[in-house]
Structures are given as structure tokens and as C-alpha cells.
Amino acid sequence: MQTQMLTQMLDKAALTRSGCLIGLDPAKAMESLRARATPIAVLLAIFAAVTIILRVAGPLLDLDHAAFGYLIPVIIAATRWGIGLAVFSGLAGLAASAYFFYPPIYDLHITKPAHVADLVLFVVVAIVTGQLANQVRSHVQAARRSEEEMKALYFFSRRLAVASGPADIEAAIEHHLSAITGCRIVLYAAGARQARPETSPQWRDTPEPVRQAILAILDHGAADPEAPLFDKDTGASWLIRILAQRTSRVGILAIELGQPTEQDKETIRRHINAAVAEAGATLERINVAHAISEAKVRSEAETLRAALIGSVSHELRTPLASILGSASVLAQAPSIARDARLSSLVDIIHSETGRLNNDIQNLLDASRISGPGVHAHLTWAEPPDVVNAALSRLRQRLMGHQVVLRMAEDLPLMRIDPVLVEQALSQVIDNAAKYSPVGSTITVTAASTGGVVEITVRDEGAGLTTEERARLFERFYRGVRHGSEIKGSGLGLWIARAFVRVSGGELEATSAGAGCGTTITMTLPAPQPGQADSAEADDE
Amino acid sequence: MNRPSPIVLVIDDEVQIRRFLRAGFELEGFIVREAATGSDGIKASTLNPVDLVIVDLELPDGDGADVVERLRTWSTVPIIVLSVRASEAEKVRLLELGADDYVVKPFGMAELLARARAALRRHVHGAASEPTVRSGRLAVDLATRAVSLDGVPLQLSPKEYRLMQTLAQHAGNVVTHQHLLKAVWGVTHVEDAHYLRILVRKLRRKIESDPTQPRILLTELGVGYRLVGEPASQSRPKL
Numbered sequence: 001m002q003t004q005m006l007t008q009m010l011d012k013a014a015l016t017r018s019g020c021l022i023g024l025d026p027a028k029a030m031e032s033l034r035a036r037a038t039p040i041a042v043l044l045a046i047f048a049a050v051t052i053i054l055r056v057a058g059p060l061l062d063l064d065h066a067a068f069g070y071l072i073p074v075i076i077a078a079t080r081w082g083i084g085l086a087v088f089s090g091l092a093g094l095a096a097s098a099y100f101f102y103p104p105i106y107d108l109h110i111t112k113p114a115h116v117a118d119l120v121l122f123v124v125v126a127i128v129t130g131q132l133a134n135q136v137r138s139h140v141q142a143a144r145r146s147e148e149e150m151k152a153l154y155f156f157s158r159r160l161a162v163a164s165g166p167a168d169i170e171a172a173i174e175h176h177l178s179a180i181t182g183c184r185i186v187l188y189a190a191g192a193r194q195a196r197p198e199t200s201p202q203w204r205d206t207p208e209p210v211r212q213a214i215l216a217i218l219d220h221g222a223a224d225p226e227a228p229l230f231d232k233d234t235g236a237s238w239l240i241r242i243l244a245q246r247t248s249r250v251g252i253l254a255i256e257l258g259q260p261t262e263q264d265k266e267t268i269r270r271h272i273n274a275a276v277a278e279a280g281a282t283l284e285r286i287n288v289a290h291a292i293s294e295a296k297v298r299s300e301a302e303t304l305r306a307a308l309i310g311s312v313s314h315e316l317r318t319p320l321a322s323i324l325g326s327a328s329v330l331a332q333a334p335s336i337a338r339d340a341r342l343s344s345l346v347d348i349i350h351s352e353t354g355r356l357n358n359d360i361q362n363l364l365d366a367s368r369i370s371g372p373g374v375h376a377h378l379t380w381a382e383p384p385d386v387v388n389a390a391l392s393r394l395r396q397r398l399m400g401h402q403v404v405l406r407m408a409e410d411l412p413l414m415r416i417d418p419v420l421v422e423q424a425l426s427q428v429i430d431n432a433a434k435y436s437p438v439g440s441t442i443t444v445t446a447a448s449t450g451g452v453v454e455i456t457v458r459d460e461g462a463g464l465t466t467e468e469r470a471r472l473f474e475r476f477y478r479g480v481r482h483g484s485e486i487k488g489s490g491l492g493l494w495i496a497r498a499f500v501r502v503s504g505g506e507l508e509a510t511s512a513g514a515g516c517g518t519t520i521t522m523t524l525p526a527p528q529p530g531q532a533d534s535a536e537a538d539d540e
Numbered sequence: 541m542n543r544p545s546p547i548v549l550v551i552d553d554e555v556q557i558r559r560f561l562r563a564g565f566e567l568e569g570f571i572v573r574e575a576a577t578g579s580d581g582i583k584a585s586t587l588n589p590v591d592l593v594i595v596d597l598e599l600p601d602g603d604g605a606d607v608v609e610r611l612r613t614w615s616t617v618p619i620i621v622l623s624v625r626a627s628e629a630e631k632v633r634l635l636e637l638g639a640d641d642y643v644v645k646p647f648g649m650a651e652l653l654a655r656a657r658a659a660l661r662r663h664v665h666g667a668a669s670e671p672t673v674r675s676g677r678l679a680v681d682l683a684t685r686a687v688s689l690d691g692v693p694l695q696l697s698p699k700e701y702r703l704m705q706t707l708a709q710h711a712g713n714v715v716t717h718q719h720l721l722k723a724v725w726g727v728t729h730v731e732d733a734h735y736l737r738i739l740v741r742k743l744r745r746k747i748e749s750d751p752t753q754p755r756i757l758l759t760e761l762g763v764g765y766r767l768v769g770e771p772a773s774q775s776r777p778k779l
Contacts, residue, residue, distance in 0.1 A: 314598065321622075321645035322556035328648035329564040350648075357646055377629070377762070380734035382741065384752040385759040407752045413737050419628050419762040529734050 039081045043089055046073045051100055058101065067097035067122040074126045078133030086130035093126065094119060152179055153282065170251065173243070173283070177253065181275045184256040187243065188214055197252070207231035210254050213240045217252055228257055228265055235259050239269065241276045243283075250283060309367055316360050324353045351396060362491045365423070366475070369498045376417035376502040380529070383411040383446045383453050386418055390425040391444070397430060400438040406445040412526040414453050416503040421524065424496035424507070428457045428520045431492055435482065435518070436461025448526060455522040464511035464518055472509050473497045481514070500524070546660055547571045547588070551581035551607060552596040552622065561594065564649035576600075578607040590617060591663070592656055597623045597634075605634055612638035618659035620652070628762030632716050635763070641713040658712020658769040673708040675767045676756050678747055680708040689747055699724055700743045707757065712769025714760045740765065
């Protein structure tokens, strides 16, 4: 996201590099000339039209006060182009009336006092309507401008809200200010996270005099230089401005002005000073300092979590590996193998270590799921392979149960992450063993219907009440009925469902009620591989 | 065995792990050498020849994968990696680098010994070029390309035989999907996992008594396949 913003910014910079705010190159000068000439041409056309209509229609309708026809261009000019052109239209209307309509015609002189009164009245009406129309125009413009500003601000605050770290927020500020000023802006966020500007990827592209000024502000508390700095290499001018809220400094802005003339420089400088002051107030209003610290906490928590997972996985599992390995050596030692009591103790060490290892694995899986997420490596897998792997992992666990395995012939290949699905299935079978009495039967079936493979695990155990069924897959949910007597963290099925879902499958539970056993159904995608592909797999 | 005791080099920074590995291997008649870091391990294996290297993935002076890679530049000694990582991609990478097999911590000694014996046997086989590989009821004669089940000859298609041959050459140790795809179809098909699934299914129908409960051609989920090592009786010891 950040790189995208950066490229947007750089595109913008490229657009404005040749000149900031004010057009300086010939093409832009032509553009502005055209913009100024068009209204005059339009007005003259309207004058011509009005004059012709009045000249033709006047005698027919016996119009006395022809001058008032010229109010039309006055009002148009005032509403569209402002007071200047309105005054121009008024004067032109006055002249045209005197010349074309009041005797002597084709002469600017006026002889009749009534006509003079007419024209005075025209002037008064023109001024009043022009004024009113101009007011309407500026209101509309103000409304439009504030709408634009609101839009920009809304966009800006949206970006702040989803920012995942201070860097995102800094990029948002850069983007916002670039949009307001039309210049390329680099923000060195010295105030927010004490990051040295040297670490910024854009430091390298910042010219030497600008770097020195920034370091002077940072290291010696210098004020920002009022005048633009000149970069000899590119010929561009840069402005340095401290971006501050009332209480704290947000950062230092390096603003590239392009290559303006001396005169333009002054205008741009004033404009930017105003924009930076305004931005400071805006940041204050939307509490950007708070947003930055929030984002910082978020990203630190994420780093901490990742580090913790890494060290937990190493620190807890290494001693477990020593314990389990040592127990397995003891189990083989002839002197212990001969003594049933001793070898049963070794068995306890072994099975309890295994349980601890599972619990650690569950915690790690849980933090993986709620943290950065689990990524599935989808590939083709044989349904029996996945089922067998889960059963063989749980061999010891299932020793007290009858396991019935029913797998249909010729099941299609599944398109899943076999490792995650096997872990999920192990959780489900482990749960079935946990919540059903010793000696009861656990039935695992695999069948296929229309593009999916269904693996079901049915036990003859505690079953599910309506409430338990509804909440079975919630994180940390443990049925009240078993809370004390059966150990567990309440993570197993939640993890299982997450793992199945990233493989594109679904996990569901059904039960006829408390005491009537539970059936967990895992639905996994088994799309048809391309026809050509299966032919290729055939032998020659 | 009348051969001299095999020498195993254990490279692991955890002293407790080294201790139980020493005890476990010595109980089975191995001679054990230890190294706490990757560079010590490499030094030790150059000074005195060893028959087997057990290397931990996480070493103080770098990744165990580096040790595998460096050892493989000059030695064909069997290497088994100890990994705490559950990441299948990591295991595949190590096997592609030249490790013979892996066990995931925590593991039982019996599991490691089975892997170690298989790797040693393959190494010895390679040297003595003994042509027949046995796996349970199955016998694969790599010289005559004859495959038989309980002494009854089996008809395998050319692709099935190439798959069988590759697995038999590594009997007891895992062979990655990529390795098998390359061996059977060539380099252009290394991404086409379902060719391999279909071929394995066909082969299992010929060699397994219950193809949905394979006993000879086993799956290592997310990594590859493994032909169980001879003699079948030791495949399921306690723990």
C-alpha cells in the first residue's frame, strides 16, 4: 500500500516538477491566455446577438427602454466570471445603448433628458444585479471548494484510520499536503517516532542543501529557513517547513518547488506557508498524534507477537524434545524394559510430554490464526493419505477406542492443504476420543458427492446440546457439562475449522442431543483436474 | 552385523539433546562423536570419516541447512536433519539440498534409529551395489528391473517402474514429490502433483493388499513418499 502511495506521489511530482502551482512553460501560458480570452469573446458574441435582436424587434414592438436588454450579458458575466467582467459588460451595455438606440443613433451623444435618466437607471440596475449575481457566484464557489476540501479530508482521515503504522500515516500526510499544494513533498517524521531522516528511503534523493537544513533543525533546533533553498544540480528550489501541531512537532517537510521565477517563488512561498499552517490545524483536529501512537502500538504488538511465537516455539519445544527423546531411550534400555512398573512410568513421561507438545502446538496455531493468518499451500491429495496420517498420529490416543474406518473406493483427489487438513482432522478425532467413553466406537468415513469429499467422524459420546452445538467452534468455548472433568483449552475445534476453511472446505457438527453422540463433517473441495492432464498421467 | 561399529556425528547446540542421542545410539552399538556448532561439525567430519551425520536445524553459528549444503559439496555421507519446524516447505528444501531424511522434534529414539539405519543401508548398498531392495512382501531387483510380491512377479508399466525404482533406491527414506516427478516425467512436470497422485494410486493397487491402508508405499504429507525399509518387523517398535 505504501509503495502504491509513493508511486502516486512521485507521479504527481513528475507532473508538477516543471513548475509548481503556476504555469510557467509556453503550453501552460497559452492555456491561461485562452482561459482569459474565452469569456470576453463569449460576452462580445452575446452583445452582438442582443444588439441585433433589439434592433430588429425594437421598432416592431415599439420598445422604449432598449438599454435594459444589455442587463443579460451583465448578469451572465457576474454569475460566471466575477465582478470585473460584469463592470466591463455594464460599461459596454451603456455605450451600446447610447450608440445604437438613443438618438442620435450611431453617435454616443444623448440629447433627451428622459434617455439620460434611462441610462442612469440602467447603470444602477446593472450594478445591483451584477453585485447580487457575483455574490451568488462566490457562494457557489465557496461551497464547491469546501466540498472538495471535505472530500480530501475525508479521504485523508480514512487513510489514517486504516493506517497500520506510523509510516502509513506519514505517507498519508505527504499525499494530503501534495494534493493541497500541488508540489512534491517529502515528510521527515522526526517528531513522531524519532526516526532519523537518514533512514528514510527518500533521503538519498533529497539534495544536499536541503539535507543540511533538515539536520540543522533536528540537531541544533534551528528554525526553518524562510527563503527557498536552491539545488544546484537540478536547478530546483526547495522549501523547508516544520509541520507542527499546537503541542508537538509532527515532522519536517521538504517541498520541491520546481524552477519558478523569483516573482512566482514569493507567491508559492506564501501559499505554502498558509497550507502548512492550515495542515497543522487540521492534524490537530483529527488528532493525528493519537493516530500515530495507536498505529505504533499496533505494529509493536505485532512484532512482539511474532517474536514471542518464535521464541516460545524454540524455548518450550527444545526441552520437550530432550524429555521425550530421553524417555524413548529409557524405554529401550534393557533394565527398564524388564521392569513393568518402571516402563509404565516411562510411558507416562512419554504420553504427557506428547500432550504438552500438542497444547503448545495449539497455542502457536491459535496465535498464527489470529495473527498474520494461515496460508494454505493447495495441492492434490489422496483422501486416504490424510485420514491415515491423522489416525497414525493419534494411535496411542485411540488405544482405548474401537476405530471403524469406512473409505469409499475411488475417491477423487482433493485440492487442499493436506498438512493443515490432517491437523484439523486429528483435532476432530482427538475430540471424539476425549468426549466419548473408553471402549466405545469412533467411526471415520470418507465419501464423495458432486465435487466434494466428505470426511465424517462419528462418536458415541457426550453429544451436543443445542447451545453447545451453536457455540462448538468458538474460540475458548468449553461445554459447561465437561468443564471440570475433561481437560482442554477450548481451542481445538476453533483451530480445526480455521484450517479447513483456508483449504476451501467447511467443518460442521450435528448431534441428536446430549448423550447421543456427535458427528463432525468435514467437506473438502475435490475439483475435476483437466482432462488433458489426466491423460498425461496415463502410461504410454 | 560383522561390520565395525558405525560412527555417527551429532551436531546440535543443546547439550541435553546430544546426551540422549549419545545414549540412544550407544545402546544400539554406534560410536558417537559430538559437535556443538556447524563449523565444529564440518571440521570433525573432515578430520575423521563418519558414517552418518545428525544435524540440528537451528545452530548458534547459522542454519543447519548451510551445514547440509557445505557437507554435500564434498561428501556423500548420509545426513539426517532434526527439525522443530513444522513447515513442510522447509523440509522439502533440506531434502533438495541433499539431506537424506528428517525427524521433527520432539521425536522418539526408535524413529530416528529407523531413519538412520535406512540411510546407512542405502549408503552401503550403493557401495556394494547389491541389486535387490526388499520392502515387506515386496522385492525390487534394480539390476534386472524385476518386481515381485511374495515371490510372484508383478507387471508394472514403464512409469510405474520408474517410480518404484526411485523409491527403492531410497528405501526407508523419504523422497520428495519434486524428486519423483523429475525422475518419472522429467523437469517439465515438477509442478504437476496430481500426475504423481494418480500414478501412486495405480502402483498401490498392484503392491498393497489394501490400497487405502498402505503398508509398503507410505505418504509423507506435504513432503513426498517413502518405501518402508527392510526388515518389516522393526518398522513399529515401541515409542
